[in-house]
Amino acid sequence: MSDAAQNTHANPIPELQERAARLDAEDGLGKLRERFTLPDGVVYLDGNSLGALPAGVPGAVADVVHRQWGELLIRSWDESGWWTAPQRIGDRIAPLIGAAPGQVTVGDSTSVNLFKALVGAARLAAPGRTRMLVDATTFPTDGYIAASAARMTGLELVPVDPSDALGALGDDTAVVLLNHVDYRTGRLHDLPGLTAAAHAAGALIVWDLCHSAGALPVGLDAHSVDLAVGCTYKYLNGGPGSPAYIYVAERHQGAFDSPLPGWNGHAEPFAMTPDYVPAEGPARMRVGTPDILSMLALESALDAWEGVDVEAVRAKSLALTDFFLECVAAYVPQGRVEPVTPAEHDRRGSQVSLRAEGAREVMAELISRGVVGDFRAPDVLRFGFTPLYVGFADVERAARTLGHIFG
Amino acid sequence: MSDAAQNTHANPIPELQERAARLDAEDGLGKLRERFTLPDGVVYLDGNSLGALPAGVPGAVADVVHRQWGELLIRSWDESGWWTAPQRIGDRIAPLIGAAPGQVTVGDSTSVNLFKALVGAARLAAPGRTRMLVDATTFPTDGYIAASAARMTGLELVPVDPSDALGALGDDTAVVLLNHVDYRTGRLHDLPGLTAAAHAAGALIVWDLCHSAGALPVGLDAHSVDLAVGCTYKYLNGGPGSPAYIYVAERHQGAFDSPLPGWNGHAEPFAMTPDYVPAEGPARMRVGTPDILSMLALESALDAWEGVDVEAVRAKSLALTDFFLECVAAYVPQGRVEPVTPAEHDRRGSQVSLRAEGAREVMAELISRGVVGDFRAPDVLRFGFTPLYVGFADVERAARTLGHIFG
Numbered sequence: 001m002s003d004a005a006q007n008t009h010a011n012p013i014p015e016l017q018e019r020a021a022r023l024d025a026e027d028g029l030g031k032l033r034e035r036f037t038l039p040d041g042v043v044y045l046d047g048n049s050l051g052a053l054p055a056g057v058p059g060a061v062a063d064v065v066h067r068q069w070g071e072l073l074i075r076s077w078d079e080s081g082w083w084t085a086p087q088r089i090g091d092r093i094a095p096l097i098g099a100a101p102g103q104v105t106v107g108d109s110t111s112v113n114l115f116k117a118l119v120g121a122a123r124l125a126a127p128g129r130t131r132m133l134v135d136a137t138t139f140p141t142d143g144y145i146a147a148s149a150a151r152m153t154g155l156e157l158v159p160v161d162p163s164d165a166l167g168a169l170g171d172d173t174a175v176v177l178l179n180h181v182d183y184r185t186g187r188l189h190d191l192p193g194l195t196a197a198a199h200a201a202g203a204l205i206v207w208d209l210c211h212s213a214g215a216l217p218v219g220l221d222a223h224s225v226d227l228a229v230g231c232t233y234k235y236l237n238g239g240p241g242s243p244a245y246i247y248v249a250e251r252h253q254g255a256f257d258s259p260l261p262g263w264n265g266h267a268e269p270f271a272m273t274p275d276y277v278p279a280e281g282p283a284r285m286r287v288g289t290p291d292i293l294s295m296l297a298l299e300s301a302l303d304a305w306e307g308v309d310v311e312a313v314r315a316k317s318l319a320l321t322d323f324f325l326e327c328v329a330a331y332v333p334q335g336r337v338e339p340v341t342p343a344e345h346d347r348r349g350s351q352v353s354l355r356a357e358g359a360r361e362v363m364a365e366l367i368s369r370g371v372v373g374d375f376r377a378p379d380v381l382r383f384g385f386t387p388l389y390v391g392f393a394d395v396e397r398a399a400r401t402l403g404h405i406f407g
Numbered sequence: 408m409s410d411a412a413q414n415t416h417a418n419p420i421p422e423l424q425e426r427a428a429r430l431d432a433e434d435g436l437g438k439l440r441e442r443f444t445l446p447d448g449v450v451y452l453d454g455n456s457l458g459a460l461p462a463g464v465p466g467a468v469a470d471v472v473h474r475q476w477g478e479l480l481i482r483s484w485d486e487s488g489w490w491t492a493p494q495r496i497g498d499r500i501a502p503l504i505g506a507a508p509g510q511v512t513v514g515d516s517t518s519v520n521l522f523k524a525l526v527g528a529a530r531l532a533a534p535g536r537t538r539m540l541v542d543a544t545t546f547p548t549d550g551y552i553a554a555s556a557a558r559m560t561g562l563e564l565v566p567v568d569p570s571d572a573l574g575a576l577g578d579d580t581a582v583v584l585l586n587h588v589d590y591r592t593g594r595l596h597d598l599p600g601l602t603a604a605a606h607a608a609g610a611l612i613v614w615d616l617c618h619s620a621g622a623l624p625v626g627l628d629a630h631s632v633d634l635a636v637g638c639t640y641k642y643l644n645g646g647p648g649s650p651a652y653i654y655v656a657e658r659h660q661g662a663f664d665s666p667l668p669g670w671n672g673h674a675e676p677f678a679m680t681p682d683y684v685p686a687e688g689p690a691r692m693r694v695g696t697p698d699i700l701s702m703l704a705l706e707s708a709l710d711a712w713e714g715v716d717v718e719a720v721r722a723k724s725l726a727l728t729d730f731f732l733e734c735v736a737a738y739v740p741q742g743r744v745e746p747v748t749p750a751e752h753d754r755r756g757s758q759v760s761l762r763a764e765g766a767r768e769v770m771a772e773l774i775s776r777g778v779v780g781d782f783r784a785p786d787v788l789r790f791g792f793t794p795l796y797v798g799f800a801d802v803e804r805a806a807r808t809l810g811h812i813f814g
Binding site: 037039044046049050052053057058061062065066068069070071072073074075076077082108109110111112115136139140141143144145147148152159184231233239240241242243244258259260261262263264266270271272273274276287288289290291292293294295297367372374376377 | 444451457464465473475482516519543547550559670671673680698700701702704781
């Protein structure tokens, strides 16, 4: 760029900085940032990959290690509530995704929960239905696991563009798997409409909530979703690789037939009988012994949600992404980046993805300047906005730094 | 009991106490106890359920939480070695179970790994073989998961007593699943002989090492075992619900076809391509994002094995269980307990199980007196001996306390 252009785009624009300051001052969620420990001097826009550290987690984990494990040892399975953690923490996540208690179980990875959900859904589907529809642009693990689930239940896997899912539905559709928010583009899909359409066709629907839970209202019960899965290390800030969850609507639980019937899902696990009798309720979705350290770190992390209204989170999320798009337009020379995240609010998640030439190198440069987003192949700069700890001044700085790099 | 009997059995027997002191003084592994943090005044004989806290773990976990997660955030996937942890830690466990590097992957629960191993083995088996043999007295999750794996691969599940497994083997046997050490009785099964017999019948064999790994030599490679799984929270002291592992012999890895092909097991996970191409080598057994807190606690816990010879551990384990049986015979009135663990060394794991009337109440009483074992339905007192931190004076005290209760 010429020096003139660099000046145009690299220097702070007072109007945007003043507006950022005003928006931060008016932000009812602004003080939630104190509930997190963030590195100094960094604008962290990668909470859609790994959420930041909630302030109470280090103390909670130290207690689990020193006292619960080191001193109480095996007694902690009862006395420290280890055994009941998967359902207890499931009930903490439930209100964030619009689920009544008793439908969410925490444990295992998202991939493993997807396998349970898809095989379980295939077994719940009406006889004679032969096809499993899956989002063709999905995060890859969903497609890989769906292929395995389809293979092992005798269904045909049919990749569909979520925009075309309506047209692909038919009386041969057994199960549909879709992502609520696309991991790459940040596009929000119409969960109420697509769920209703799947049901109208007589199919069951499984939603992957990895990129929506904790960033926007999901409304699983309100929209009669059948099954859902999600991770807890993005907008729920559970820590690296923290356990995922599975939701099975109460009406399906009695007939839910897990492909992973581990002893933790047994009606009487300590009877240790040779025959599997599935537990009633959400414990049926459990498999093996839960990862207690990661599980209880997540439980503590969820304290950051105390008193927080998901509708307010959504409003701030949209304000942040709107402001980011505006700042990018002001700071970045025209033509250097192209937003791939939809402009319409009802089609936008809590991230903004920008297509850019040399995106990998641009992101490396951004990170070296203290603005952390991430890169997704082949050419996407991805910025996640976690309303609990990202503010408007962060947004302005991120866009301005991007402008510097392109300046 | 009469007062006389109580005196006979409740009072310390000097000869046993002196022998315990001498054995502890001569114990080459005795100083390993310093590598653990054990609660004061407690004899902990439940390491076969939850291993004690290794001294380095609290500091390691605090570093993972504060610095790796809190400060480095997403960068830790590379910079803190999070991404490669499943194989790196697998290679730390490998020598403890007699495996060369590159065959063990850590992650998921034992139940989930069993599902991978059994479905993978069924797919590796010669065509036309129709039966899966499984230990009828197995820890229940193995039986439940085997039933699901058999159902989903079209095999017939055949429960067999491990002692009769040889007779049940035939040219219709596809896969055999056995436990190296029985969780209830502590009986050690003949891994070399049963593996050779399975191979002679043309079948593949999967071993569950939960109750043997870390307590005695396993020799997976030496005995040409096909696949194995195990947990890490018993004799490996990885912490509550720490991730399990799966071993797939190198000769089978190229054809290993996982029923859980998550994105972590892809040849190029970050290419995020729609088609699944399995990684070469042990990464193929990975599924979803690993539980980093639990995983790295385990890695630190394995430091307790630095310089430790598993053969020496086995020798001490047998000396401990021999001495316990001798002390029980001396302290506990005749007829009140009956050992169900075999007396022969080559059929004994690292635990002693005693059948007793009112076993549940007896164990509660023992625990209240500072001797921690556990109860297994319907009538078994279970005592696990972890040679890394249990000594001979502990053994004498445990038997003497049991004598008090029956006195």
